[in-house]
Amino acid sequence: MYFASGALARKMEKLAIDTWKKVGLSPSHAYLLMMVIDDPGIQPGTLASELQLSPSTVTRLIEKLEEKKLVVRTNEGKLTNVYPTPKGKDLLPKLKSCVAEFHDSYSAILGKEESARLVHNINKITDKLFP
Amino acid sequence: MYFASGALARKMEKLAIDTWKKVGLSPSHAYLLMMVIDDPGIQPGTLASELQLSPSTVTRLIEKLEEKKLVVRTNEGKLTNVYPTPKGKDLLPKLKSCVAEFHDSYSAILGKEESARLVHNINKITDKLFP
DNA sequence: TAATTTTACTTGCATATACAAATAGATAAT
């Protein structure tokens, strides 16, 4: 199981990196940016829990997107809000087409049904494992 | 799918790290050592393909095990053979009990059936994805 | 046999991620 789940994740990672290369972002950066566009002002903690990443990882992701002028952060008290820049928002169509392409490239191999079921099962099990 | 597989792998990794902490090895190091004990003289390439890791990663894993005097390498021509040391072999019982413990800790949650099926499905899909 | 290609491994460098500690603001308890 240990190597099975690791291997799946690494191969998915590779496939995803390949897909998002054309927008110059890693898959995590891309998904994070999409979430920010979808919900401007969203906070790092929310991003972390939705992306299933640790808060520190999310901070690093945001930093990089900020360098690229795709998002900006504002600090209000202890809270941080993340907003997309116009340049970030402009990427949205391309990002969406990458999502579609990525989805297609694995569901073409696995079949729509099977891939949906797999995702469902993996999520169910992940939740069960560490509630 | 991208985050689902990543999240599962990270949680499995965490569970595994926890399990193998008592022998002072990471899960990958532990599995590699078991393979070496099981098949003394095994070559890095074989280890890489069985563990589903890249050759360079395997080299790094072996290096660390060598530092800890758990394995030794011999070079014969372009081939490298990896052998367990007595100290390495002594660890075997503990390693095996970690495997059992790790296996138990997730199959306790998922059920024997379900976890076996999941591993099977993940492997099937990984193979299909990148033959 | 000499030159080329292939194979097996290693090394340099880069990325993704997390944990633990550090801030610092918000909330609760005394």
Added chain:
DNA sequence: ATTATCTATTTGTATATGCAAGTAAAATTA
């Protein structure tokens, strides 16, 4: 109101991993 605790985020550091380039031996071809 002051102190203590909790919460949200960031920073320092470490690990696991891979790719691409390097090395060297082996196999193939000419």
